[in-house]
Amino acid sequence: MRSSTFFTLLSAITSVVASHEPPPNVPRSIEEFRQKYPYKTKGNSHRKVVKIRSSRNETDDVSNEFKAGLKRANHGGTLYLPKNELFIIGKPLDLTFLDDVQVHWDGEVKFTNDTPYWQANAFTHPFQKSIMFWKWGGKDIKIYGEGVLNGNGQRWWNEFAGREVLDPNNEYLRPILFYAENATNFEMQGIHEKDSPCWTNFIVTSKGISFSDVIVTAESNNASSLPKNTDFFDSLNVEDLTVKRAWVNIGDDCFSPKSNASNVHVDTMYCNGTHGQSMGSLGQYAGEMSFVKDVVIENVWLLNGQHGARLKTWAGPDVGYGFIDNVTFRNFYQANNEYSAFIDSCYFNIDTETCAEYPSMMNLTNISFENFTGYTSGKYGLAVAKLTCSTNPNAVCENITFKNFNITSPCDGEPVIICDGIKGDTGVDCVSSNSTEAIAALSKTCSVPLATVSPSF
Numbered sequence: 174m175r176s177s178t179f180f181t182l183l184s185a186i187t188s189v190v191a192s193h194e195p196p197p198n199v200p201r202s203i204e205e206f207r208q209k210y211p212y213k214t215k216g217n218s219h220r221k222v223v224k225i226r227s228s229r230n231e232t233d234d235v236s237n238e239f240k241a242g243l244k245r246a247n248h249g250g251t252l253y254l255p256k257n258e259l260f261i262i263g264k265p266l267d268l269t270f271l272d273d274v275q276v277h278w279d280g281e282v283k284f285t286n287d288t289p290y291w292q293a294n295a296f297t298h299p300f301q302k303s304i305m306f307w308k309w310g311g312k313d314i315k316i317y318g319e320g321v322l323n324g325n326g327q328r329w330w331n332e333f334a335g336r337e338v339l340d341p342n343n344e345y346l347r348p349i350l351f352y353a354e355n356a357t358n359f360e361m362q363g364i365h366e367k368d369s370p371c372w373t374n375f376i377v378t379s380k381g382i383s384f385s386d387v388i389v390t391a392e393s394n395n396a397s398s399l400p401k402n403t404d405f406f407d408s409l410n411v412e413d414l415t416v417k418r419a420w421v422n423i424g425d426d427c428f429s430p431k432s433n434a435s436n437v438h439v440d441t442m443y444c445n446g447t448h449g450q451s452m453g454s455l456g457q458y459a460g461e462m463s464f465v466k467d468v469v470i471e472n473v474w475l476l477n478g479q480h481g482a483r484l485k486t487w488a489g490p491d492v493g494y495g496f497i498d499n500v501t502f503r504n505f506y507q508a509n510n511e512y513s514a515f516i517d518s519c520y521f522n523i524d525t526e527t528c529a530e531y532p533s534m535m536n537l538t539n540i541s542f543e544n545f546t547g548y549t550s551g552k553y554g555l556a557v558a559k560l561t562c563s564t565n566p567n568a569v570c571e572n573i574t575f576k577n578f579n580i581t582s583p584c585d586g587e588p589v590i591i592c593d594g595i596k597g598d599t600g601v602d603c604v605s606s607n608s609t610e611a612i613a614a615l616s617k618t619c620s621v622p623l624a625t626v627s628p629s630f
């Protein structure tokens with residue numbers, strides 16, 4: 174490389190970094206996140222406190238004790254898991270009998286990694302062939318503390334390597350770390366959910382769900398087996414859901430309610446290396462109606478991921494129908510993501526011809542992307558957002574707007590937004606994916622270094 178070329182390159186990189194100063198006061202690590210949003214366990218002295226023995230070693234299964242402890246604490250008490258104590262769970266637990274119970278969780282609860290045992294014995298849910306270590310349910314349940322819930326995922330990721338979860342032929346199932354069904358008024362605070370084999374949380378047919386001050390990580394020590402599909406949050410059929418102050422560093426969607434979610438509020442999330450803030454996927458199952466409505470997702474930092482704000486709906490010969498209505502994504506800072514806003518109406522991985530023949534049957538209405546700043550990865554060149562509506566004449570795609578949208582591309586040129594099939598004004602200049610502008614924009618690819626946040630807050 175000639176030195177002049179080298180310096181041009183260097184200055185190009187420097188100018189990218191310099192012109193993309195992230196907003197101030199952004200934590201760069203779990204420690205800084207905790208410093209910015211301190212979480213301290215507050216004791217609740219008037220409740221009865223129940224203790225159980227902890228594990229003596231990594232194979233000392235205390236699942237019977239754990240369940241018995243919750244039974245004793247049920248109806249007004251607190252199960253206490255002290256700091257520096259380990260609780261190994263080696264059997265599936267049905268904890269759906271809960272009623273006014275708390276878990277003061279400062280210790281570590283860890284699942285065994287006997288993969289064949291769990292695959293043969295875990296609970297199951299038909300949605301995307303999910304399996305679960307345990308199931309929680311009932312009402313007025315609060316889990317809080319500075320402790321850890323550890324899925325011991327490394328062996329699962331190693332053995333799963335090379336497979337795809339949505340591949341209909343995949344038989345290697347991995348358990349979800351935290352599962353609740355039929356829960357009313359459930360709260361999780363402060364806990365570090367670590368190394369889930371698959372999705373981190375899955376909440377089904379529940380109402381009044383809240384997660385706050387949680388840390389969610391899934392980090393592999395093996396470069397050839399990634400922590401795939403470790404989504405922070407998935408749900409079916411939930412109402413009144415809030416997520417506040419979460420630090421997420423996992424290998425799939427940062428937040429992704431699926432069929433039937435309403436009244437959802439997310440405020441303050443840091444997502445690194447994720448697939449974004451996603452509505453869905455929705456409409457996967459033939460004949461089934463599904464919807465997401467009344468959602469606000471705000472104050473989000475998304476770094477080094479796939480997409481930013483995303484809506485994904487299935488298309489194909491055997492899919493469902495439904496709608497996404499009233500979703501606001503606002504105050505998003507993004508660095509080094511592919512599309513900062515993305516509507517994918519041809520989920521999952523179907524080719525253009527099939528998608529055109531069997532377009533999605535989901536209506537998309539009243540969606541807004543407001544106050545977006547930052548820059549993309551350059552994978553799609555100058556195209557920084559792509560909204561593709563279904564070509565189905567019966568699928569409404571209306572009132573989808575951008576406001577104060579300022580996402581730049583690291584590649585050389587003005588950013589381009591691609592829209593297809595949206596009815597009405599989007600609030601920005603938007604070009605069709607077939608236009609010469611879009612084709613030129615997509616061809617100007619480039620790349621950026623891994624995004625870090627500096628200076629410190």
Ligand SMILES: *[C@@H]1O[C@H](CO)[C@@H](O)[C@H](O)[C@H]1NC(C)=O
Binds near residue numbers: 229230231232233
């Ligand atoms: C682990 O602890 C259990 C219970 O005390 C004991 O029976 C077992 O032998 C221990 N296993 C190892 C490997 O130390």
Ligand SMILES: *[C@@H]1O[C@H](CO)[C@@H](O)[C@H](O)[C@H]1NC(C)=O
Binds near residue numbers: 311312
């Ligand atoms: C759901 O939980 C409530 C109590 O919270 C209980 O009365 C009801 O039977 C449960 N329903 C199912 C289907 O388990």
Ligand SMILES: *[C@@H]1O[C@H](CO)[C@@H](O)[C@H](O)[C@H]1NC(C)=O
Binds near residue numbers: 395
């Ligand atoms: C890393 O993962 C690969 C793929 O599953 C596996 O073949 C290899 O044994 C793993 N390495 C270690 C040290 O576990």
Ligand SMILES: *[C@@H]1O[C@H](CO)[C@@H](O)[C@H](O)[C@H]1NC(C)=O
Binds near residue numbers: 432461462463464
């Ligand atoms: C979603 O709601 C629709 C309409 O009420 C219902 O038919 C469908 O079964 C629900 N899906 C789930 C997963 O609960």
Ligand SMILES: *[C@@H]1O[C@H](CO)[C@@H](O)[C@H](O)[C@H]1NC(C)=O
Binds near residue numbers: 202422446477623
């Ligand atoms: C963010 O993700 C990247 C790529 O996965 C990783 O290298 C980096 O360590 C992560 N940063 C933090 C603060 O977790």
Ligand SMILES: *[C@@H]1O[C@H](CO)[C@@H](O)[C@H](O)[C@H]1NC(C)=O
Binds near residue numbers: 436437466499
């Ligand atoms: C849209 O959703 C938000 C968040 O749930 C809610 O506050 C608002 O009332 C909804 N708007 C309409 C028109 O229903």
Ligand SMILES: *[C@@H]1O[C@H](CO)[C@@H](O)[C@H](O)[C@H]1NC(C)=O
Binds near residue numbers: 494
């Ligand atoms: C989609 O919109 C059309 C036109 O307004 C409406 O007839 C249809 O019922 C909507 N579908 C759903 C699932 O809401």
Ligand SMILES: *[C@@H]1O[C@H](CO)[C@@H](O)[C@H](O)[C@H]1NC(C)=O
Binds near residue numbers: 196473505506544
């Ligand atoms: C826009 O979003 C950034 C975070 O990305 C935030 O710091 C800023 O306050 C927001 N602006 C407004 C007007 O809300």
Ligand SMILES: *[C@@H]1O[C@H](CO)[C@@H](O)[C@H](O)[C@H]1NC(C)=O
Binds near residue numbers: 500501572
């Ligand atoms: C468009 O959607 C936004 C929410 O994203 C809503 O506030 C507004 O009222 C809608 N406008 C119309 C004309 O329906």
Ligand SMILES: *[C@@H]1O[C@H](CO)[C@@H](O)[C@H](O)[C@H]1NC(C)=O
Binds near residue numbers: 572
């Ligand atoms: C879109 O929002 C407007 C304004 O809140 C509302 O009147 C309309 O019903 C919404 N559209 C759908 C399909 O729900």
Ligand SMILES: *[C@@H]1O[C@H](CO)[C@@H](O)[C@H](O)[C@H]1NC(C)=O
Binds near residue numbers: 192193547579581
């Ligand atoms: C958009 O962001 C860039 C930096 O990312 C900044 O230089 C520019 O002034 C911003 N434009 C507007 C209109 O805010």
Ligand SMILES: *[C@@H]1O[C@H](CO)[C@@H](O)[C@H](O)[C@H]1NC(C)=O
Binds near residue numbers: 593605606607
């Ligand atoms: C792009 O052009 C092709 C070929 O003319 C056409 O079939 C397709 O519908 C167009 N797509 C859009 C989004 O306009």
